[in-house]
Amino acid sequence: MTQTxxxxxxxxxxxxxxxxxxxKLGQAFAQGIHDALHAQGLVVSGSTTTSFASPRRxxxxxxxxxxxxxxxxxxxxxxxxxxxxxxxGLATPALQKKLAAKGWADMPVSALERESDGKQEYLVARGTxxxxxxxxxxxxxxxxxxxxxxxxxxxxxxxxxxxxxxKFVRPAHALIALFDTQVIPATVLGLQAGRLTYGxxxxxxxxxxxxxxxxxxxQLAQTGQVIASFTARREKIxxxxxxxxxKLNATLGQDPAVHALLDEVTALVEAxxxxxxxxxxxxxxxxxxxxxxxxxxxxxxxxxxxxxxxALTNQFLIVSNMPTDNPVAIIQGNERVVRPRLADAQFFFxxxxxxxxxxxxxxxxxIVYHNKLGTQLQRVARVQxxxxxxxxxxxxxxxxxVRAAMLAKADLNTNMVGEFPELQGIxxxxxxxxxxxxxxxxxxxxxxxxxxxxxxxxxxxMTAAILFMAERAETLIGIWGIGLAPxxxxxxxxxxxxxxxxxxxxxxxxAGGFLPIQQDGPLxxxxxxxxxxxxxxxxxxxxxxxxxxxxxIIERLRNQLITQFDRNAVEAVLAIAPPxxxxxxxxxxxxxxxxxxxxxxxAAANKRIGNLLKKSETGLQPLNQALLTEPxxxxxxxxxxxxxxxxxxxxxxxDYQGAMATLAQARAPVDAFFxxxxxxxxxLAVRNNRLALLAQLHGLMNQVADISxxxx
Numbered sequence: 205m206t207q208t209x210x211x212x213x214x215x216x217x218x219x220x221x222x223x224x225x226x227x228k229l230g231q232a233f234a235q236g237i238h239d240a241l242h243a244q245g246l247v248v249s250g251s252t253t254t255s256f257a258s259p260r261r262x263x264x265x266x267x268x269x270x271x272x273x274x275x276x277x278x279x280x281x282x283x284x285x286x287x288x289x290x291x292x293g294l295a296t297p298a299l300q301k302k303l304a305a306k307g308w309a310d311m312p313v314s315a316l317e318r319e320s321d322g323k324q325e326y327l328v329a330r331g332t333x334x335x336x337x338x339x340x341x342x343x344x345x346x347x348x349x350x351x352x353x354x355x356x357x358x359x360x361x362x363x364x365x366x367x368x369x370x371k372f373v374r375p376a377h378a379l380i381a382l383f384d385t386q387v388i389p390a391t392v393l394g395l396q397a398g399r400l401t402y403g404x405x406x407x408x409x410x411x412x413x414x415x416x417x418x419x420x421x422x423q424l425a426q427t428g429q430v431i432a433s434f435t436a437r438r439e440k441i442x443x444x445x446x447x448x449x450x451k452l453n454a455t456l457g458q459d460p461a462v463h464a465l466l467d468e469v470t471a472l473v474e475a476x477x478x479x480x481x482x483x484x485x486x487x488x489x490x491x492x493x494x495x496x497x498x499x500x501x502x503x504x505x506x507x508x509x510x511x512x513x514x515a516l517t518n519q520f521l522i523v524s525n526m527p528t529d530n531p532v533a534i535i536q537g538n539e540r541v542v543r544p545r546l547a548d549a550q551f552f553f554x555x556x557x558x559x560x561x562x563x564x565x566x567x568x569x570x571i572v573y574h575n576k577l578g579t580q581l582q583r584v585a586r587v588q589x590x591x592x593x594x595x596x597x598x599x600x601x602x603x604x605x606v607r608a609a610m611l612a613k614a615d616l617n618t619n620m621v622g623e624f625p626e627l628q629g630i631x632x633x634x635x636x637x638x639x640x641x642x643x644x645x646x647x648x649x650x651x652x653x654x655x656x657x658x659x660x661x662x663x664x665x666m667t668a669a670i671l672f673m674a675e676r677a678e679t680l681i682g683i684w685g686i687g688l689a690p691x692x693x694x695x696x697x698x699x700x701x702x703x704x705x706x707x708x709x710x711x712x713x714x715a716g717g718f719l720p721i722q723q724d725g726p727l728x729x730x731x732x733x734x735x736x737x738x739x740x741x742x743x744x745x746x747x748x749x750x751x752x753x754x755x756x757i758i759e760r761l762r763n764q765l766i767t768q769f770d771r772n773a774v775e776a777v778l779a780i781a782p783p784x785x786x787x788x789x790x791x792x793x794x795x796x797x798x799x800x801x802x803x804x805x806x807a808a809a810n811k812r813i814g815n816l817l818k819k820s821e822t823g824l825q826p827l828n829q830a831l832l833t834e835p836x837x838x839x840x841x842x843x844x845x846x847x848x849x850x851x852x853x854x855x856x857x858x859d860y861q862g863a864m865a866t867l868a869q870a871r872a873p874v875d876a877f878f879x880x881x882x883x884x885x886x887x888l889a890v891r892n893n894r895l896a897l898l899a900q901l902h903g904l905m906n907q908v909a910d911i912s913x914x915x916x
Contacts, residue, residue, distance in 0.1 A: 212383050215420070225355070230262055431476070477525075497627065498542075561639050590673075590674035601667065685749040686745070757784075765791055772798065777790040820892075824899050844904055864908050
């Protein structure tokens with residue numbers, strides 16, 4: 205007989221949940237309930253799982269759940285026959301204990317089957333077990349879901365009896381477990397399951413009796429003034445924000461922080477409404493980053509921007525939890541709250557500008573960078589040295605590079621950065637502008653904390669690129685050298701990000717023409733890291749630091765490239781260790797070559813040549829044309845002589861794809877050589893001469909990449 209499925213609702217009503225964790229908590233709670241019941245065969249195929257998460261509740265509705273799961277067939281391998289049966293064929297105590305543990309104490313030995321695994325016979329139990337009952341497993345499912353929640357910090361609190369303590373992310377006050385209209389008994393966190401929940405804390409604080417699992421969302425919205433769905437609430441807020449911004453001829457801006465703030469305010473309100481606030485225009489004289497940060501971070505407001513200029517306006521949007529026909533008091537209250545914060549920002553800015561940025565540099569001696577690496581002032585000196593070397597290598601303005609490095613950390617002593625650490629560098633650039641520092645220095649300070657360089661380096665942004673590279677080289681060498689390399693997911697000093705930043709800098713220097721791909725210099729990764737290492741005290745770093753950091757950076761590049769290109773092409777290039785700025789172009793060429801009809805044959809031949817050369821018992825001799833007597837070896841020698849200058853010319857021009865296309869022309873003579881010629885001839889002179897010929901071919905083949913790595 206086919207059972208009829210019904211919807212199931214589980215809700216846990218709590219104190220206010222941590223807003224930044226709420227979306228994950230809601231999804232995890234819903235998924236946990238679903239998975240636990242699905243494992244018991246209670247969730248019907250095609251059932252939909254709807255997650256609900258508001259500031260004071262986690263809930264889930266499963267659309268199709270069975271009261272009793274279908275019977276389940278089982279096969280249980282118990283134990284070897286010789287262990288389970290005695291000489292008379294009766295069950296041993298071990299078998300009796302096993303059957304009892306499985307709930308099969310009444311199962312006769314005759315009901316057990318025997319199966320062999322090729323070595324010995326085993327006793328096997330087969331049959332059907334009754335399906336799980338929802339009423340019997342629901343509590344365990346809820347408990348399992350709660351235990352698996354990604355709770356940022358667990359609270360321990362006492363229940364109403366004053367004795368029992370439980371642990372959860374926040375104190376829980378009510379539990380709903382409704383199977384359609386029926387309450388399913390369960391006791392979780394000291395709460396008895398029922399059908400009561402509570403609406404908006406102020407608009408409807410009284411209890412609400414939920415009629416059925418399907419009426420839950422509608423009852424909360426109509427009676428409780430709560431939008432239970434996180435997604436629906438977020439969509440409503442986003443629409444309200446966009447509508448209000450459009451009315452004011454403004455925008456919310458393109459900053460990713462807008463989306464993060466939208467998630468956060470969605471987790472703070474149950475009945476969202478948007479109001480418009482205003483502050484005095486005089487505050488716009490303060491750098492807009494300061495005002496934006498204090499509004500978003502401290503007040504959860506959405507600043508508004510001029511749609512044409514992108515400049516901050518003196519209006520902002522408030523996402524409130526109190527819909528009302530007369531919001532004047534709410535708006536004025538929020539304006540009163542934000543005004544002192546903006547005034548503080550203005551005070552910090554005005555006060556900071558009284559001391560020129562360069563006069564703050566000596567104060568960095570009082571800030572410890574790391575107890576093994578000294579102060580921030582010592583660090584600045586190291587970065588200055590690296591920046592000067594980079595400027596000389598790239599024929600840039602050394603004085604500006606050194607000046608930027610000297611001022612880079614000076615804003616750490618300012619009031620504004622003390623209040624808003626997120627504004628490091630940005631505030632330095634504002635103070636540098638007030639001090640009439642060169643434009644390139646100002647730009648370098650503003651961009652020093654970028655994750656990566658996104659645009660080709662030009663003469664106009666060279667100082668910024670130099671400071672960016674110098675700081676990351678110093679960080680990588682210093683932190684790695686004192687034994688703080690990243691482990692697993694831990695990377696507290698951001699060395700992986702620093703490595704990716706350096707890679708991007710080499711890429712953009714190449715894109716800007718400062719590192720031609722056909723040249724090894726004027727700047728190499730190893731050279732940069734060596735210079736950085738020399739800025740530290742000799743005993744401060746591990747001896748292998750430079751090599752280890754270089755390998756670490758190349759590994760980051762490998763991981764990046766294999767997401768875009770065939771792994772074999774990437775490995776073929778990295779095997780010959782070319783300069784960092786050439787790697788991408790070489791990989792592109794190798795990947796294109798690998799798709800051609802000649803690649804597999806030449807890669808296999810190259811691999812064979814490498815093995816033959818390794819077996820050479822004597823050093824390779826110069827090629828003797830007189831000993832090339834066979835047509836196939838003569839043809840190969842002629843081909844190499846013809847192709848070598850063409851390939852070299854293309855290589856010298858940075859045309860790696862052209863160089864590899866030239867190599868493809870060697871396929872026919874290479875195949876003929878290996879078909880017709882015995883390389884390891886008995887005549888030692890002939891053998892060595894053929895190895896010398898193959899050595900020339902090997903060199904021709906591997907100028908762009910080790911193509912043997914392309915062999916499948």
